[in-house]
Amino acid sequence: xxxxxxxxLTPQEYLEIERxxxxxxxxxxxxxxxxxxxxxxxxxxxxxxxxxxxSQFRGRPCRVYGSDxxxxxxxxxxxxxxxxxxxCGQPRLEDDHLDTLLNPNLIIExxxxxxxxxxxxxxxxxxxxxxxxxxxxLIASDHxxxxxxxxDQEGRWIxxxxxxxxxxxELGSVECTMRVADLYDKTSLLESIA
Numbered sequence: 001x002x003x004x005x006x007x008x009l010t011p012q013e014y015l016e017i018e019r020x021x022x023x024x025x026x027x028x029x030x031x032x033x034x035x036x037x038x039x040x041x042x043x044x045x046x047x048x049x050x051x052x053x054x055s056q057f058r059g060r061p062c063r064v065y066g067s068d069x070x071x072x073x074x075x076x077x078x079x080x081x082x083x084x085x086x087x088c089g090q091p092r093l094e095d096d097h098l099d100t101l102l103n104p105n106l107i108i109e110x111x112x113x114x115x116x117x118x119x120x121x122x123x124x125x126x127x128x129x130x131x132x133x134x135x136x137x138l139i140a141s142d143h144x145x146x147x148x149x150x151x152d153q154e155g156r157w158i159x160x161x162x163x164x165x166x167x168x169x170e171l172g173s174v175e176c177t178m179r180v181a182d183l184y185d186k187t188s189l190l191e192s193i194a
Contacts, residue, residue, distance in 0.1 A: 011077065018070075018079075019097065027079040035081065038112060041187045042141040046083045046110045048183050049139065053086055056176040062088040070100045071107070075129035084108035086174050087132070103132040105173045110139045124149070128157065134173035144189050146180060165190055 008030030009017070017032070018025060025032040038046075046067065053064040064086045072079050072094055085104040094100035107127055109119045119138060127136055128151075136149040136157075146162045146169055162169050165181035184190045 011079070014079065015097075015100075019099070024068075024081050026081070028077060036114065038110070039141070041189065042083075042110045042112055044186050045139055045141055045183055046108075048185055049108055049110075049137075049178065050084055052178045052182055053084070053171075053174070053176055057086075057174075060088070060175075061090075062086060062174055063091060065101065071104055071130075072100050072102055073126045073130055074102060076126045078123075078126045080123070082107045083110045088174050104130065105132055106135045106137070106171060107133060108137040108139065110141050112141055135171060137169070137171070139183060142189075143192070144180060144184055146183065 014027040014032055024035045026035060050064055050066055057064055064084060067081050067083050069085060070079055070081055071085055085101055086106040087104055092102040094102055111119055124136060127133055134151050138147040144163055148160050148169055149157045152158055162180050167180045169178040181190060
């Protein structure tokens with residue numbers, strides 16, 4: 001067992017290191033955590049979701065961001081990189097570096113076996129503290145399944161799920177829809193349920 005004391009970083013120290021790093025790391029409670037890469041189905045699904053949103057945002061005051069834009073959960077101090085985040089209206093960014101979003105309306109995570117428990121559990125607990133966040137979408141990457149958590153007017157999170165190719169995922173937070181078949185296009189996962 002090591003007797004070396006842990007070195008904790010301030011958020012400013014983390015951002016200074018992160019902005020120069022060759023790989024992405026999350027930050028929470030003074031520690032940095034390296035992020036692993038994703039498999040091909042994960043990437044295809046994330047790009048499909050991004051493309052669907054992007055096409056529906058044309059001509060509207062909404063923006064969609066991929067996994068290179070960091071999100072800060074102000075209440076808890078978590079800095080993380082969701083697969084997709086979106087905001088309608090004016091995006092609020094942490095500083096002049098324009099690389100950390102503070103007010104997402106929608107966050108989408110594509111689940112990997114190694115991250116699913118975290119994305120459904122502790123990460124979602126933290127995301128729920130973002131006042132602007134109205135929907136959290138979890139898309140499976142090893143089978144066809146989409147969970148959508150929507151915050152109602154009383155602040156409760158309501159779960160709806162979709163798993164048939166013809167199912168429509170309603171994203172009221174950004175006034176968009178996504179067909180399940182479109183999310184899983186160019187993956188072999190749709191073939192397994194045909």
